[in-house]
Amino acid sequence: MTVGVRGVGVDIVDLGAFAASLAEPGTRFTSVFSATERRQCRERAEARGAGSGSSSGTSSEISGSDGDRSGADRSRGATSSSSTDPAGHPDGHLARHLAARWAVKEAVVKAWSAALYGTPPPISPxxxxxxxxxxxxxxxxxxxxxxxxxxxxxxxxxxxxxxxWSVSLSHEGGSAVAFVVLEGPSAG
Structure with missing residues (x-):
């Protein structure tokens, strides 16, 4: 048995639509993120956006190796064609980092699904x-x-x-993107 690439996934999220989803009254969308993700995003947003109120242009993250379905349904709107950049909003930097993590979640599911091509999903969506x-x-x-x-x-x-899992994520202008590669044992 050898180890090889089993699947690849990519996802892009419109930051304006994503920020709007987060701002909806009564939303539980943030529950799709773990406490660690929320904390790390908050710390990263504070470090990058403290007092600036505007985007620095490009913000990339270096590549390296408590949810509910209602939040996931709402996120479908997060890939709409809106081109609003939320970084000018006080919570914009936080939304930018959370959006990148949402893209990772979607890209992981896509890479895993690619590895299982031809078989039913083991977990219902x-x-x-x-x-x-x-x-x-x-x-x-x-x-x-x-x-x-x-x-x-x-x-x-x-x-x-x-x-x-290898992951690379980035945000530029009004979009966040994630690219994920799943490696694992393969016959051959």
């Missing part, structure tokens, strides 16, 4: 707990994917022990 797909950063800001709960169990069951 309406039962997927999005916070079990987490983006965490090391002390230098390099992102990695960490899985937990049923998602972790099903990835191990379907892809095998030792599945590895």
């Amino acid at each position: 309406d039962l997927l707990v999005w916070s079990e797909i987490e983006t965490v950063c090391d002390a230098w800001g390099r992102p990695a994917v960490r899985l937990s709960g049923e998602v972790a169990r099903q990835v191990t069951a379907t892809v095998g022990e030792g599945a590895r």
Whole structure:
């Protein structure tokens, strides 16, 4: 058995529509992010946006190796064609970082789905707990994917022990994008 690329996923999120989803009265969309993701995004937003009130142009994150479905449904609108950049808004920097993490979650599901081509999904899309797909950063800001709960169990069951995720995320202007590669054991 060799280790190889099993799947690739990419996702892009419109920051204006995403920020609007976060600002909806009564939204529970932030529950798709783990406490660690929310904390790291808040810290990153404070460090990058403290007192600036505007975007610095390009903000990239270096590549490295508690959800509900109602939030995920709302996020579908987050990929609309709006080109508003939320960085001028006080919460814009936070929305920018959360949007990149939402893109990672979607890209992980796409990469995992590619690895399972021709077989039914092991978790029904309406039962997927999005916070079990987490983006965490090391002390230098390099992102990695960490899985937990049923998602972790099903990835191990379907892809095998030792599945590895490489992730790159970025935000430019009015968009956040994530690119994910799933590597794991393959026959051959």
